[in-house]
Amino acid sequence: MTTLKSKLQDDLTAAIKDRDELRSATLRMTLAAISKEEVAGKSARELSDDEVQKVITREAKKRREAADAFADGGRAESAERERAEGEILSGYLPAQLTDEELDALVGEAVAEAQAGGAEGPRAMGAVMKIVNPKVQGRAEGGRVAAAVKKRLAAG
Numbered sequence: 712m713t714t715l716k717s718k719l720q721d722d723l724t725a726a727i728k729d730r731d732e733l734r735s736a737t738l739r740m741t742l743a744a745i746s747k748e749e750v751a752g753k754s755a756r757e758l759s760d761d762e763v764q765k766v767i768t769r770e771a772k773k774r775r776e777a778a779d780a781f782a783d784g785g786r787a788e789s790a791e792r793e794r795a796e797g798e799i800l801s802g803y804l805p806a807q808l809t810d811e812e813l814d815a816l817v818g819e820a821v822a823e824a825q826a827g828g829a830e831g832p833r834a835m836g837a838v839m840k841i842v843n844p845k846v847q848g849r850a851e852g853g854r855v856a857a858a859v860k861k862r863l864a865a866g
Contacts, residue, residue, distance in 0.1 A: 715763045716745060719803065737796040741770050764804065764848055771800040772851065808850045810858075816845050817858045834863060 719742055726734035745766050749758055758766070774797035781790035808816070820842035824834050838859050846855055 715760045715767075715803065716742075716758070719745075719763075733792070733795055734799055737799045740796075741767060741800065744770055761848075767800055767803050768848060771797050771804065774800065805849050808846060813846065813850050813855065813858050814862070817842055817855070817862050820845070821859070821862050835859060838863065 719738055723735060723738040723742065726738060745758060745763055748762070748766050749755055774793045778790045778793035778797065781787075781793060817838070820838045821834070823841050824837040835856075839856065842855060842859065843852075
């Protein structure tokens with residue numbers, strides 16, 4: 712068993728013992744998503760820590776989107792619960808890059824892509840190929856794409 716998955720299970724056990732309903736429900740949902748991912752495909756397999764992290768990232772993103780949808784729909788209580796679940800999940804993810812750190816990585820990637828002959832807005836794909844492995848798990852794709860577009864538009 713991967714260390715991240717076993718940590719989730721240990722934390723779930725502790726949350727159940729502490730009667731922490733929010734934490735235990737959130738960890739149960741996340742472990743269910745991990746299990747579902749493990750049995751998806753032609754044969755069952757155990758996920759690596761990186762794959763488990765991707766599942767947690769996806770679950771955290773779902774919570775953010777649901778919180779926004781609930782807030783837009785006037786259901787503040789449900790939105791607050793989704794945000795709280797997202798906070799619990801963010802504790803299992805690496806720290807997110809600040810805007811300054813992301814801009815610096817994007818700047819390096821743009822310079823590298825331009826050195827390779829990519830120019831203007833059409834360089835977006837080339838820059839994304841360079842920057843994505845560097846920010847993997849530490850910045851959401853939409854945020855990275857927005858930073859790249861802004862940098863390419865600025866020239």
